[in-house]
Amino acid sequence: MSLKVTPRENNFGAEITGIKLCEPLGGSLAKKLKEAWYQHQVLYFPNQNIDHNHLESFTEAIGPYGIEPYVKTLDDHPHIIEVRRDPHEKIAPFGGSWHSDWSFQEQPPSATILHAKVVPPIGGDTHFADGIRAYEELDEALRAEIDEMEAIHSARRPYSHEGYKLGGDRTSMTVLPSDDAYATQKHPIVRTHPESKRKTLWINPVYTLAIDGLSDSASKSLLSKLFEHLLQDEFILKLKWARDMLTMWDNRSVLHCAQGGYEGHLRLMHRTTVAGSKPF
Ligand code: SIN
Numbered sequence: 001m002s003l004k005v006t007p008r009e010n011n012f013g014a015e016i017t018g019i020k021l022c023e024p025l026g027g028s029l030a031k032k033l034k035e036a037w038y039q040h041q042v043l044y045f046p047n048q049n050i051d052h053n054h055l056e057s058f059t060e061a062i063g064p065y066g067i068e069p070y071v072k073t074l075d076d077h078p079h080i081i082e083v084r085r086d087p088h089e090k091i092a093p094f095g096g097s098w099h100s101d102w103s104f105q106e107q108p109p110s111a112t113i114l115h116a117k118v119v120p121p122i123g124g125d126t127h128f129a130d131g132i133r134a135y136e137e138l139d140e141a142l143r144a145e146i147d148e149m150e151a152i153h154s155a156r157r158p159y160s161h162e163g164y165k166l167g168g169d170r171t172s173m174t175v176l177p178s179d180d181a182y183a184t185q186k187h188p189i190v191r192t193h194p195e196s197k198r199k200t201l202w203i204n205p206v207y208t209l210a211i212d213g214l215s216d217s218a219s220k221s222l223l224s225k226l227f228e229h230l231l232q233d234e235f236i237l238k239l240k241w242a243r244d245m246l247t248m249w250d251n252r253s254v255l256h257c258a259q260g261g262y263e264g265h266l267r268l269m270h271r272t273t274v275a276g277s278k279p280f
Contacts, residue, residue: 003029005036012130013237014040021048021246025061034062037111038195042128042237042249049244050115052077052270059113059272062248066109066273069102070159070181072174083114083269084172085262091168093267095258098129098231099206100251101273104153104185108251110276115246118268123261128237131200131253134230135190138201146226149189150212151203155181158206186212189226191279193252200253201230202279230255252276 004018014036019029037043050058056079059065065079071094074080083094101112114126135143157163164177189211191202205227211219239247249256251273 003032005040007040008237010133011040012133012235013042013044013128013239016043016045019045021045021058022050022054025058030061034195037248037250038193041130041132041254042239042247044239044245044247046242046245048115048246050246052080055080055113055115055246055270055272058246059274062111062113063274066102066275067105068273069105070155070176070178072176079272081271082173083258083267083271085267086172087264087266089170089172090263091170093124093258093260094170094173095126095256096260097206098227098255098257099204100202100255102155103187103202103204103207103251104155104183106185107278108187108276109273110250110252111248111274112251112256112271113246113248113274114269114271116241116243116269118266119241119243119245120262120265120267122265123259124241124265124267125259126239126241126247127257127259128239128249129231129255129257130235130237131191131202131230131255132193132196132198134232134235135199135201137235138229142225143190146189146222150186151189151208151223152184152210152212153187153207154184154209155207156209184209187279191252193250194277194280196253198253201226202253203227203230204255252279 002018007014102108159181161177
């Protein structure tokens with residue numbers, strides 16, 4: 001069995017086969033996987049029948065764990081979040097608006113790893129947006145305008161007490177709203193990926209509140225122009241899950257959005273993150 005990387009047509013996303021994630025990864029395999037990940041940004045591994053311990057070993061082979069705020073992790077696996085929506089729930093899916101995980105942290109996670117345990121018969125896909133191509137295809141004048149700008153990120157919309165109340169009751173996951181969610185963090189709008197050195201458009205509609213130094217209306221108008229560009233269909237990968245598929249994406253250059261459309265069915269996933277560094 002040997003590692004096979006099958007990129008999608010436009011190189012954004014690749015399927016990984018010839019590997020068993022229930023076995024130790026080993027240094028050289030981890031290195032090859034990371035190289036594929038830097039290149040394709042979203043890797044998906046079908047048919048990986050793994051348990052929590054395997055998910056932890058795989059995560060540790062990629063890097064140290066990230067910090068999980070505002071969502072209760074599993075009691076006996078403090079780095080794993082159970083992403084669950086029960087059949088009766090009407091609330092929007094967890095992660096159901098475009099975002100990059102925990103972008104309000106000073107050092108947001110580099111990777112998110114998500115493993116599918118129960119996949120509904122319809123809906124429940126995850127969509128990913130390619131921030132690198134979006135940046136490269138921005139018109140030159142706009143690129144020059146935003147190249148040195150910073151944006152203000154915060155967890156307040158989903159995770160302050162007020163923000164959480166607006167979202168409705170999520171009964172199958174324990175969310176922990178807090179006043180900490182009002183804290184803000186500045187990050188560059190155009191981020192350089194620390195490994196591939198490629199520039200990426202790094203803002204998201206959930207956690208990016210404003211552009212530093214602009215008036216409210218100028219900031220709103222520039223952000224909506226940038227989001228409209230970034231979330232065009234041509235930059236989006238629409239991932240259809242199957243039971244036992246594991247996906248690992250790069251939060252330093254990719255936005256994602258969980259899709260609904262499976263009311264009346266259970267969807268159950270397990271998620272870890274890998275620590276990242278301060279964006280520059
Ligand atoms: C997330 O935002 O991490 C959840 C993504 C998903 O469940 O598809």
